Amino acid sequence: MDKPLKTPPPYPIASVDHALRLATMLQLEGGATVSQIAERLGVARSTAHRLLAMLVYRDFAVQDEDRVYRAGPVLELAGHSQSLVSRLRAAALPHLHQVVGLLDETTNLIVRTGDTVRFIASVECRQTLRVGSREGMVFPAHRTTAGVLLLADLPDEQLDDLYARERYRDRPDDRPDLSTLRNELRRIRRNGFAVNQERSERGLVAVGVPVRDREGTALASLAISMPSVRYDRHRLQPLVATLNAAARAAEKDLTEQR
Incomplete structure (x- = not known):
């Protein structure tokens, strides 16, 4: 479990x-x-x-x-201002604000590293009842909207390697069931978006779409998070359309940075 x-x-x-x-x-x-x-x-x-x-x-x-x-030296990683994460954030942040302006729900930009995802930008909505900022937080990839979106971009052999049993020898309960996960990823590939209804956190619903580079590789996920009491599945397609428009605009701005 x-x-x-x-x-x-x-x-x-x-x-x-x-x-x-x-x-x-x-x-x-x-x-x-x-x-x-x-x-x-x-x-x-x-x-x-x-x-x-x-x-x-x-x-x-x-x-x-x-x-x-x-x-500084303790952090070791050379985080210069033109790193991919920095460029992604700079390209996407204005569009995150636009999504919040249109939907009034908290909007996030997330990247994957191995079997985890990190929230690299988060813009909170103005509503009193809202999902708070997740910026800087790290979660298991297979438990989040963004994570399954980005995992869906991987070939089967890479997914197998990522979740190989030997990698989880000391934490077997953290390893997802690959058969169930593959079925979910196939559905996400068909749909082009992902929905998380209270799976990762009670009372929360998230909807996300990928942000891709010029070659079509998914670099990040752009997602909205909302209290489940405000989620209406009949509004799903308009939500996805708004997110896709923002993702395409972010992709264009990312390309023009180079």
Whole structure:
């Protein structure tokens, strides 16, 4: 049986959460200024500056001569500003905002790494009852809308290797049933979108479509998340059409960046 997705701790520490999100941003996306970081985290500039000072002190970040903060030696990954993740986020973020403006539901951009997915951008809607930001969070790929969309792009032999039993020797309960998963992926390939109705989290419904490169390879997923009480399956096709339009626009902008 699959383990449930992560839930926030009962006594979250906001400053720790901000620091971890900040480290993730610098590692995956490259440099950022104090103002940009403050805006992304939704904190005051003074708070962002204190967070950065601590990351610099612990070698998680460095500041260059242009006063731009970048990933430090502890993070190891060379996160320069033109990395694929950074370019994806820059291309898609305006269109995430447009989707939120049209649908008034939280919208996310997600990438896959191995058998997990990471939320690299999240724009919350304005409704009081809403799905909160998932930016920076990591989940099992087979349990999420974005994950199954991106897994559907893999050939069978790559899927077999990804979920080989020996990879899960120490955590067998985390391994999905491949027969069930393949059936789901075939359906997603036919439809071109994925729907997750409370499978990953009770009370939540998500709908997603892929974002592809010029060769047709799925690079990311663009998805909306909403409370299940607002989901109407009769509105599914208009939702998918809106997401597809945003995904195609993001793909065009990504191509023009090069």
